[in-house]
Structure formats: C-alpha cells, structure tokens
Amino acid sequence: MGSFVDKIIAKKGHLIHKLKAKDSTGRWAYYFVLVEQAREQAFLAALESNQxxxxxxxGKVVASNYGEEPSDEVKAMLKEKYNFDV
Structure with a gap:
C-alpha cells in the first residue's frame, strides 16, 4: 500500500460512494467519492436534487473513468491502493 493518505482512505471504505453520472461535458463517467460522515447527508440530498x-x-474523488462501468484499470488501482473490491 502507498502513502499515509492511501492507508487512511483504505480504512474508510464504508464512506466511499460509487456513482455513475454525466460530467460537465455531458459524457458518462463512473466516480468513487470519499465523503466524510459530516458531509454525507448533504451529499445524498444533492444527488437526489438532480441538479x-x-x-x-x-468529498475527494479517489478514482474515476469515462464510461458506464468502472474500467479494469480503475478496479485494479482501487484493489492495489486501498484493497477495495469493485
């Protein structure tokens, strides 16, 4: 495992939100976002607003890729850096 920050993120897997959304250019993208508990309700409300x-x-985007599914590269990086299975 990598840096100190990576180790902290690895322990917070329960705070990682996976979502598929269009980016600012209108392209589909898949995101993995670390949202601390204090911001989680606001984050979920913002998602439901459709704005x-x-x-x-x-939060912090820990990984992303264009497309409607996580890429093999993103899956491998998440496994290697944070021990997350996607």
Whole structure:
C-alpha cells in the first residue's frame, strides 16, 4: 500500500460512494467519492436534487473513468491502493 493518505482512505471504505453520472461535458463517467460522515447527508440530498453538483464540494474523488462501468484499470488501482473490491 502507498502513502499515509492511501492507508487512511483504505480504512474508510464504508464512506466511499460509487456513482455513475454525466460530467460537465455531458459524457458518462463512473466516480468513487470519499465523503466524510459530516458531509454525507448533504451529499445524498444533492444527488437526489438532480441538479449539477461539484463532487469536490462534498468529498475527494479517489478514482474515476469515462464510461458506464468502472474500467479494469480503475478496479485494479482501487484493489492495489486501498484493497477495495469493485
């Protein structure tokens, strides 16, 4: 496993939200967002609003790729860095 930050993220897997959404250019993308508990309710409410949101306002994007599913590269990186199975 990598850096100190990576080790912290690895322990917070329960706070990682997986979502498929269109980015600001209208392309489908798949995101893995670390949202701390204090921001989680606001994040979920923002998602339900169907408005455009900036994911960075709510947490840290730990991985993303274009497409409607996580890519093999993203899956491998999440497994290697954080021991997450996607």
């Amino acid at each position: 455009s949101i900036d994911l960075l306002d709510y």
